[in-house]
Amino acid sequence: MAxxxxxxxxxxxxxxxxxxxxxxxxxxxxxLIFAVTFHEYRVELRGFDAxxxxxxxxxxxxxxxxxxxxDNLVLDLHDVRQLGKDAVYQVEENGGHVLGSSGNRAAxxxxxxxxxxxxxxxxxxxxxxxxxxxxxxxxDPDSPSGGVKHNVTIVYGRPVGRVWHEVFEAIRFLVIxxxxxLGVTAILMALLIRRYLSPxxxxxxxxxxxxxxxxxxxxxxxxxxxxxLRPLARALEAALARVQLSFEQQKRFTSDAAHELKxxxxxxxxxxxxxxxxxxxxxxxxxxxxxxxxxxxxxxTTVEKLLTLARLEQPPRIRDSRSTSFSCSIKKIIEEAVxxxxxxxxxxxxxxxxxxxxxxxIPLDRRDALLLCSNILVNxxxxxxxxGKVHISLSRQEDNVVLACRDWGEGIAEEDQxxxxxxxxxxxxxxxxxxxxxxxxxxxxxxxxxRVGGTIDISNHDGGGALVIVILPISKPPSxxxxxSLD
Amino acid sequence: MRILxxxxxxxxxxxxxxxxxxxxxxxxxxxxxxxGSHMAEQSVYDxxxxxxxxxxxxxxxxxxxxxxxxxxxxxxxxxxxEGKDSIIELLNAxxxxxxxxxxDLGELIARTKxxxxxxxxxxxxxxxxxxxxxxTIHQTVTRRGEIIDLSPTEYRILEYxxxxxxxxxSKRELLEHLxxxxxxxxxxxxxxxxxxxxxxxxxxxxxxxxxxxxxxGYRLIGGGRRD
Numbered sequence: 001m002a003x004x005x006x007x008x009x010x011x012x013x014x015x016x017x018x019x020x021x022x023x024x025x026x027x028x029x030x031x032l033i034f035a036v037t038f039h040e041y042r043v044e045l046r047g048f049d050a051x052x053x054x055x056x057x058x059x060x061x062x063x064x065x066x067x068x069x070x071d072n073l074v075l076d077l078h079d080v081r082q083l084g085k086d087a088v089y090q091v092e093e094n095g096g097h098v099l100g101s102s103g104n105r106a107a108x109x110x111x112x113x114x115x116x117x118x119x120x121x122x123x124x125x126x127x128x129x130x131x132x133x134x135x136x137x138x139x140d141p142d143s144p145s146g147g148v149k150h151n152v153t154i155v156y157g158r159p160v161g162r163v164w165h166e167v168f169e170a171i172r173f174l175v176i177x178x179x180x181x182l183g184v185t186a187i188l189m190a191l192l193i194r195r196y197l198s199p200x201x202x203x204x205x206x207x208x209x210x211x212x213x214x215x216x217x218x219x220x221x222x223x224x225x226x227x228x229l230r231p232l233a234r235a236l237e238a239a240l241a242r243v244q245l246s247f248e249q250q251k252r253f254t255s256d257a258a259h260e261l262k263x264x265x266x267x268x269x270x271x272x273x274x275x276x277x278x279x280x281x282x283x284x285x286x287x288x289x290x291x292x293x294x295x296x297x298x299x300x301t302t303v304e305k306l307l308t309l310a311r312l313e314q315p316p317r318i319r320d321s322r323s324t325s326f327s328c329s330i331k332k333i334i335e336e337a338v339x340x341x342x343x344x345x346x347x348x349x350x351x352x353x354x355x356x357x358x359x360x361x362i363p364l365d366r367r368d369a370l371l372l373c374s375n376i377l378v379n380x381x382x383x384x385x386x387x388g389k390v391h392i393s394l395s396r397q398e399d400n401v402v403l404a405c406r407d408w409g410e411g412i413a414e415e416d417q418x419x420x421x422x423x424x425x426x427x428x429x430x431x432x433x434x435x436x437x438x439x440x441x442x443x444x445x446x447x448x449x450x451r452v453g454g455t456i457d458i459s460n461h462d463g464g465g466a467l468v469i470v471i472l473p474i475s476k477p478p479s480x481x482x483x484x485s486l487d
Numbered sequence: 488m489r490i491l492x493x494x495x496x497x498x499x500x501x502x503x504x505x506x507x508x509x510x511x512x513x514x515x516x517x518x519x520x521x522x523g524s525h526m527a528e529q530s531v532y533d534x535x536x537x538x539x540x541x542x543x544x545x546x547x548x549x550x551x552x553x554x555x556x557x558x559x560x561x562x563x564x565x566x567x568x569e570g571k572d573s574i575i576e577l578l579n580a581x582x583x584x585x586x587x588x589x590x591d592l593g594e595l596i597a598r599t600k601x602x603x604x605x606x607x608x609x610x611x612x613x614x615x616x617x618x619x620x621x622x623t624i625h626q627t628v629t630r631r632g633e634i635i636d637l638s639p640t641e642y643r644i645l646e647y648x649x650x651x652x653x654x655x656x657s658k659r660e661l662l663e664h665l666x667x668x669x670x671x672x673x674x675x676x677x678x679x680x681x682x683x684x685x686x687x688x689x690x691x692x693x694x695x696x697x698x699x700x701x702x703x704g705y706r707l708i709g710g711g712r713r714d
Contacts, residue, residue: 255568259540262567263496266589270502273592277509295498 014193022186029178033171040170044163049118052131055082056156059091060135063099063152071139071148075100087158088128094151108155120160130157199223203233215244249422256424257306260439264299271295305440308371309423312447327475328366330373330401331359334392337373341381350384352377355393360401361475363452372448375441376405376468383409383466400454400471408465412458420458421446445470488603488647489513489531489664493523493549494538494565503536506592507599511626511639513667520544527553531663532560534602536595539566539577547577554581561602565590600624607650614649616707618692621649630691640665641684644677648697648707657704681705 058080066074075091077083077100088103092112101108107123111132119130133154141147203223210217217240219233275288338352345352362369380390384407395402412420419425424439442458449456454472461467490512494500500516507514515532517523520541527535527549535553539546550562564577564585574585583605584598600623604610614621620629626642628635637645643665648656658677685697698706 258569259567262588263499266567267496267498267502269589270499270506270592274502274506274509277506277592298498 014190014197017193018186018189021189022182025182025185026178029174029182033174033178036174037167037171040167041163044166048129048158048160048163049131051082052118052129052156052158053133055080055084055087056131056133056154058082059089059154059156060133060137060152063091063137063150063154065139073099073137073139073150073152084158087156088123088130089154089156092153092155099152103157108157112153112155119157121157127160128157129160129163130155199226199229203229203236207236210240212247215240215247217241253423256439260302260424261299261306264295264302268292268295268299302440305444309440309444309447312368312444312451326363326365327361328364328369329359330362330369330394330403330472331356333366333369333373334394334403336370337377338392340370340374341377344378345381345390348381348384349387350381351389352381353389353391355391358394358396358401360394360396362401362472363475364448364472368448368451372445372470373403375445376403376470379441380405380407380409380466380468383407385409396474397471399474401474403468403470403472405468405470406461406465408463411460411464411466417458421456488533488643489515489667490599491515491517491523491527491532491535491560493517493520493527493535493541493546495519495541496538502592503595506596510596510600511643512599513665515667520546520549524549524552527560528556528558533606533664534599535560535562536599537562537564537582539564539568547580550577550582551580559606561606563595563598563602604650609650614646616649616652617694617696619649619688619696621646630688633691635687635691637684637687638680640680641687644680644684645688648705652707655700655704655706660704 059075059077062076062078062080063073064076066072073093083089088108090101090103090105090108090112091099093099098105104123107121108130111119111121111130114132116132116134119132121128121130131154133156135152135154137150137152138147139150199220199222202220206217206220206223217237219237223229223233271288271292275285275292280288334354334356338354341352364372377390377392384390388408390405390407392403392405395404416425421442423443425442442456446456449470449472452473454470456471457469459467459469488511490507492500492503492507492514494503494516495518497518500518504514504516515526517526520543523535523537523541524544526532537546537549541549546564546566550564553560553562561583562581564582565588566573566577566585567588569587577585583602586595586598600612604612604623612622612624614623618631622628623646626646628637628642628645644661647661647664658674662674662677681697681699685695688696694708696708698708700706
């Protein structure tokens with residue numbers, strides 16, 4: 001059902017493009033037809049008028065001397081060929097003497113008196129265009145009296161339908177041509193657009209090959225060359241690369257965590273099995289149990305650290321962690337961490353010095369803050385030589401507090417630098433678990449810092465040893481509502 | 488029998504070494520791949536237990552190097568990795584067996600012993616030489632049905648000789664396979680142990696079983712059959 005819904009509401013760019021182009025083309029055709037109609041009508045009308053004028057003048061020429069005593073006129077239309085069967089006309093002499101006429105005389109009589117020019121009237125339900133021509137015919141101009149002058153008026157008209165017929169012919173031609181053009185355009189566009197869109201399908205095919213086992217995605221060359229597709233292809237490549245990286249990190253973490261836990265379980269199990277291999281003395285049992293308990297505590301520590309990391313990597317519930325109720329003094333926390341690790345420091349004869357002039361409230365849970373500080377401190381001590389020293393200082397930088405922890409140990413190998421914060425990464429593997437590290441300490445530190453928008457960075461100090469720089473935001477003072485009253 | 492354990496995890500290694508020693512095996516321990524590789528090439532081990540995830544040189548490359556150098560000592564792999572692919576790869580690379588962590592200590596011992604036997608070309612855990620039967624599981628020796636009470640060292644000498652029935656086994660070879668790194672300290676007492684063993688065996692039957700070849704070592708007499 002869902003698929004059917006998607007299909008019924010799907011949008012086709014091809015269809016939209018073809019429709020748009022066709023509509024535009026159709027509108028253009030319409031405008032063209034209107035323009036051509038207007039123009040054609042005017043041209044045809046001009047021609048029609050010229051024909052009317054020409055015929056009327058020819059008729060005027062056909063008005064002749066009647067060769068009678070009264071010097072009257074007579075109309076002889078034999079030479080006027082283009083008169084036309086459907087023509088209406090009336091030739092009239094001054095005083096209303098009609099020399100000749102055709103058609104409905106009553107209708108024509110109405111316009112006889114009007115001035116020269118063209119008129120359109122309806123005669124017997126048919127539209128006619130008429131021309132009115134006035135002239136003076138002089139009979140016997142050579143006579144001493146100067147001849148007899150006759151005022152002649154000619155009204156000549158023909159049905160205007162002829163003009164429209166020509167115009168309609170032109171429109172018909174245009175409509176057929178436009179229709180054919182629309183059809184050809186539609187077919188060509190559908191074919192071409194499909195072809196032009198082939199990079200999209202290729203990109204989709206390539207993207208379709210991605211699955212949990214194969215994250216490799218290389219956008220097809222043609223998609224990368226297509227300007228419109230380039231951003232999509234690049235975004236896909238980048239997004240998938242990020243997803244792959246995160247997926248692989250997750251996978252590695254899971255596998256490393258499993259390895260770590262299995263090893264710890266193997267130790268506990270083998271300790272107990274070793275103890276039960278044969279009957280032993282009460283002393284041996286008690287010693288064996290103590291060892292087993294130590295092994296078990298280590299397993300517990302690993303589990304606890306994994307759970308801590310999992311908790312810290314969950315997104316905080318409140319978006320702005322600065323405004324949460326968590327807050328503690330960084331100075332006090334460092335002092336506590338130094339105190340906690342003092343026995344280990346004594347064991348390795350390491351001198352821990354502090355410079356805690358600046359104090360600030362940091363938006364961290366006390367427990368997490370202590371975990372962060374002691375992890376950094378213990379890490380520094382573990383990487384110090386016997387009899388070495390570790391120095392911790394606090395300073396402020398705008399809205400942040402900067403914790404710097406420096407040791408004078410062996411520093412960091414260049415090849416380890418990118419992996420220092422990876423879970424289970426131990427820089428010196430041979431020392432690895434013997435030193436009690438689970439390889440989670442720095443990952444936990446990073447998770448704590450990231451959670452509150454802080455940073456942690458480790459580098460080699462120019463004067464030897466490693467330098468850990470932690471930058472944490474300072475807690476905002478709790479906001480008190482202005483209109484709050486205690487009464 | 489002498490075992491090499493290559494395992495970086497200190498506590499686990501301690502437990503495995505203790506357990507193997509309690510079953511009468513001599514064990515040497517290497518905590519990283521390089522040391523393990525170097526020690527394994529000595530070819531004095533009857534089986535190598537090899538962890539996969541090792542600092543420095545990985546277990547897999549230790550194994551590959553060994554096989555390339557034609558060291559045919561049986562290898563048992565310890566792994567905490569899942570996945571059949573890596574196991575197939577390891578077996579194809581020349582591993583003889585594998586165990587996943589967390590394993591059962593008893594199973595590890597049993598598999599190790601089975602590999603030792605296989606390495607010597609024996610399938611049965613009970614070895615028979617003439618009228619003597621050596622049970623390598625329960626570590627008991629019987630002659631003509633009578634149990635002979637041997638000290639751990641005496642038992643180990645007999646077991647080793649039984650595994651190499653026709654060969655002349657030098658004193659050095661015995662020492663190398665019966666003791667850990669500190670075997671040189673035992674060189675003076677081995678003759679006493681062999682003498683005691685010979686005496687105890689002869690208490691039941693009269694035919695002498697262990698022959699001493701001057702400057703060459705020891706050999707089991709009547710060691711033609713083993714099944």
